[in-house]
Amino acid sequence: MNKETDVKNYFRERLIEWYEPGDRPMPWKESKNIYHIWLSEIMLQQTRVDQMLPYFERFVKRFPDVHSLAEAVEDEVLKYWEGLGYYRRARNLHKAAGLIAERAEGDAPQSMKEWMELPGVGPYTAAAITSFAYGQPNAVLDGNVFRVLARFFGLDVPIDTSQGKIVFSKLANRLICQKKPALYNQAIMDFGATVCKPANPLCSSCPLSDQCLARLGNLIAELPLRSRLPNKKKWKITYCHLHDHHNLLLVRRPSEGVWGGLYELPAFSGKREMAKWMRDIFDLKLPGTADPVRIRHELTHRQIEAEVFSVRVKKLKEVKKESCVLVSSKMLPKFALHSLMKKYFAIFTSD
Ligand code: SF4
Known part of the structure; x- marks a missing residue:
């Protein structure tokens, strides 16, 4: 086994060891209900878990499955989304529910590719749904994952360029645990959200610290790199x-x-x-x-x-x-x- 493989194994294993499912209760994960997983992933885009939970519960009470959502009028769907912001998510969810309901037997898509054909479902959401619901080894890549990978592997490719997206996506898919993809995906996202945070990461208690290139090279504040700052x-x-x-x-x-x-x-x-x-x-x-x-x-x-x-x-x-x-x-x-x-x-x- 070469050094590169050793580092990847170290990263994957330490991360899984660190993760303790149950720290952050997520009711939709245990059920393996695809509709719940999909809805939660859409709600969690731009929203924290504790903020979205009451919305999730109210939403599934009124729209318990994809068919009830597909049959609802858009105004009512938006009303149940009110306060969560980024309303395009709700409109796309509603449209996508209509498309799923029209499929033969109303079955949800299986592959990442099929999920990405639905409005509002990008690579991140498709990877999350297919790994959490079906156990497919598709790596998620959100802001937390970009940050963890950029820092640990000392990657100085800007994350907002097409080259950066390819580099990070390839690395993420090589790292994912083939046996426990859902657990690994959840672990790396939680690790980015709670340990390798954007500001003041918890390096002194970090299980990856002895091989983290950003820490060893004093580059934590610089990584991940961006090519431009958002101009409002x-x-x-x-x-x-x-x-x-x-x-x-x-x-x-x-x-x-x-x-x-x-x-x-x-x-x-x-x-x-x-x-x-x-x-x-x-x-x-x-x-x-x-x-x-x-x-x-x-x-x-x-x-x-x-x-x-x-x-x-x-x-x-x-x-x-x-x-x-x-x-x-x-x-x-x-x-x-x-x-x-x-x-x-x-x-x-x-x-
Ligand atoms: S040592 Fe610090 S920068 Fe490196 S992975 Fe851990 S928390 Fe992140």
Whole structure:
């Protein structure tokens, strides 16, 4: 056995020895229920386990299997997702459920390739599902795994390049334990989340420390390498909170794009455009003294600066526009609002 193989064996064995399943209870794992595993993997993208658990439980209570999810209307699915963010995940999950339900006998796909043909399922999710549900030796590669591999093996290939993805993917698939792929995948992800953390990794108690190249070479802070830093786009939005004593107007956003399918107040590119809309549709003039509520909000790729004008009228009329709905204030909690809108209504109702 050569040195390279020895190091890989050391890495794999120490990691599996370190891992103690049960430290982090994950109800969907024990059941081997493919729908539960798939749903949990989608919910866990961008969300921590403790945050997603109550959502998972509520979701499976209402949509206990892929068929009940496929038959539901998108608005209801989004409502059950409300608060988890990244709503594209919910829309893709719903679409994918429809596609699975249409398959012969409604069976879930078996291979990674088939899973990746479904909307919202990339290589990471497909590897996780097929290893956890079917025991296939497909290595997961998420931010935690990239970090652990880059540090332990001292890899200085940027992880956000196509070359980096190939290098890391090949290494990850050579390392995976063929006999216990699910256990290994879970171990490496948990290890990255709890020991080899982005900041202040626990090197002094790390079971891999005596062969970790980043630690030996003092490169922990530098690895993993990235070719570029995310540059957030700035986005300015003007909202009009037009309301009377009982009602307000909401608009459903288009299904695709940011906050797709969620509800918000009528939105404009600026105050002038909003004033024209108020004049043309409602014959209203925005008072010169109107003072908006200003909200800053961060999304993964955007930095939003929103201003919200609250305009109270005597009697609000319905607008004949497909995406515009007249909503009674009491019914507002029934609508799936996006995170920025929730921030605004929390401010508005606390005043
Ligand atoms: S020694 Fe430190 S950097 Fe290396 S794998 Fe362990 S926790 Fe990560």
